[in-house]
Amino acid sequence: MTPLQVFLQQLANGFTLGSIYALIALGYTMVYGVIQLINFAHGEVFMVGAYVTLALILALAALGAPWWLLLLAGCAGAMIACGLLGGVVERLAYRPIRQAPRLNALITAIGISFFLQNALMLIFGATDRQFPAVMPFIRWNIGGVTITLMQLVVWISGAVLMGALQVLVMSTKLGKAMRATAQDRTACALLGIPVDRIIALTFVIGSMLAAVGGTLFGLNYGTINFHDGYLTGMKAFTAAVLGGIGNIPGAMVGGLVLGLLEGLGAGYLSSQWKNVFTFLILVALLLFKPTGLLGERVAERA
Amino acid sequence: MEAPSLRARYLRWAVFAALAFFVPILHPNAYHLDVLTTSFLYALLALGLNLIVGLTGLLHLGYAAFFAIGAYTYGLLNLHAHWPFWIGVLPAAVVAGLFGAALGIPALRVRGDYLAIVTLGFGEIIRIVLTNLEQVTGGPNGLLGIDHPRLWIPGRGIFDFGVDSAPYYYLVLLTVGIVAWICVRLSRSRVGRAWVAIREDELAASCSGIPVLELKLLAQGCGGAIAGVAGAIFAAKQGTITPDSFDFILSVMVLAMVVLGGLGSIRGAIVGAILLGSLPEFLRGFDQYRMLIFGISMIVIMRLRPRGLFGAAQHAKPACKKAPLKHASAAT
Helix, strand or coil, X not given: CCHHHHHHHHHHHHHHHHHHHHHHHHHHHHHHHHHCCCCCCHHXXXXXXXXXXXXXXXXXXXXXXXXXXXXXXXXXHHHHHHHHHHHHHHHHHHHHHCCCCHHHHHHHHHHHHHHHHXXXXXXXXXXXXXXXXXXXXXXXXXXXXXXXXXXXXXXXXXXXXXXXHHHHHHHCHHHHHHHHHHHCHHHHHHCCCCHHXXXXXXXXXXXXXXXXXHHHHHXXXXXXXXXXXXXXXXXXXXXXXXXXXXXXXXXHHHHHHHHHHHHHHHHHCCCCCHHHHHHHHHHHHHHHCCXXXXXXXXXXCC | CCCCCHHHHHHHHHHHHHHHHHHHHHCCCHHHHHHHHHHHHHHHHHHHHHXXXXXXXXXXCCCHHHHHHHHHHHHHHHHHHCCCHXXXXXXXXXXXXXXXXXXXXXHCCCCHHHHHHHHHHHHHHHHHHHHHCHHHHCHHHCECCCCCCEEEECCCEEEECCCCHHHHHHHHHHHHHHXXXXXXXXXXXXXXXXHHHHHHCHHHHHHCCCCHHHHHHHHHHHHHHHHHHHHHHHHHHHCCECHHHHCHHHHHHHHHXXXXXXXXXXXXXXXXXXXXXXXXXXXXXXXXHHHHHHHHHHHHHHHHCCCCCCCHHHHHHHHHHHCCCHHHHHCC
């Protein structure tokens, strides 16, 4: 392989990873935008999505369903499960303490994260779980760069979902209500916007996107473990900050940029140090450009 | 609410100390004693983090890193230079404290949630560096064969602390006592009142002439040093340290102890640490469900007692009554 081909190959791999990060980052950024909470449990919601997909695929494969049905059912099931989970968590854990000091919400989020992580471990076991190879393994060689069907699916589903979200937020009534709630919750309530329901829906939508991220993550990497959620969640959060937290196009850009940087870092530096690399980017970014690449939101909220 | 008299307060501490002192004698259960020793080690960490998060109001999510730095400092000095514990604990505290202050410098630029994430990032970076820097830290296998503390007792020769929990229990208990006393004195000093002023209103504090930046660094340095001492004790007790012992979960646990006890409250930090430190052990009966229950209890506590067991407001008032804040601002 020529150096250019290596570069393009890493770019393709990074783009795949970046699409997954972006899908998870959207959940962080939406919730932060609306109630200024870093939802630490979001990484676990993503993991729940991956495990639900796995369970559905295994169950349906035993019945002999065709591969595309496995894929669609696995993804849809994960979206429903995670959407419900996000809504329930918001209702039971976050809503009652919305008026309490901010630190409490953070601790609560961490508690939920512990709970979900251990629930996953109890249900699915502590060892790595293999995803069956559902997708037919098709690959194309374009100028020496290998692109698999799987990667194509990741890119397309990522792009479609992000486009749909953008439409939802910018041009529907719900989206308008979400943006209004992010600006001023009290004023929204006075104008008759059902603030509680809007916030709950924000959690639901973010969790559904994370579920798709989980499905794609499992299919693409083949193995999942119950504690993958924490690190992937942290990276997705980095992506959200990178793009400017609270900013939806920013999360998409941030996810892609982070995925590309990581793909290139793993290819050219060492994969052992690539996590340090991510955290260094996160720290440096917060210190020198806390508004992120596209962010206009003021960062300082004590 | 009338603050309890000085005598009553000392009496309460004395009763607590006496109780703690007699535990190993009244209830000689090696396993329970080990759990309690670990809990008091947590209390040490909670006291240190309380200075940063509770008094100064800086949300820190990478505190385990200073614990790790203390442990590795003593471990490396012991393995390569054969420094005994009693001397090695000093550089452990100093190095961890310096790291605390040094990492605090860049973090001064950010506040609130962002500060939390920056400190989390630092914590993770230090853990991954410890894992990957195999030539120095032994990589994922960590450091092996660190010496236990030895004590020369007149007439009875050298006493090695060994693997039994009891000597460590008393060592940790004594350290908690000293550190708690330092924290109490510190929190009522001009520095402590200035920290609280920064927590309550940073702008007002700096307008009153409080050197905000220096005091923030001092808080992080002191907190780091306390974690360093705890780390050295931990390394000496375990004899083996691996990077896994200093993960994000530990930082979170210590933070949860401080919040459960009530931000800024010193007895709160100790009680919170003992409760949360021993809770997972007492839940061992539920075996694999214990971390699940632990997560739920964190959620429930935050909902039922949002200000913790000993809320911050109760603590701040008597300190202000004795010497009003303007005293701190009149100086400097």
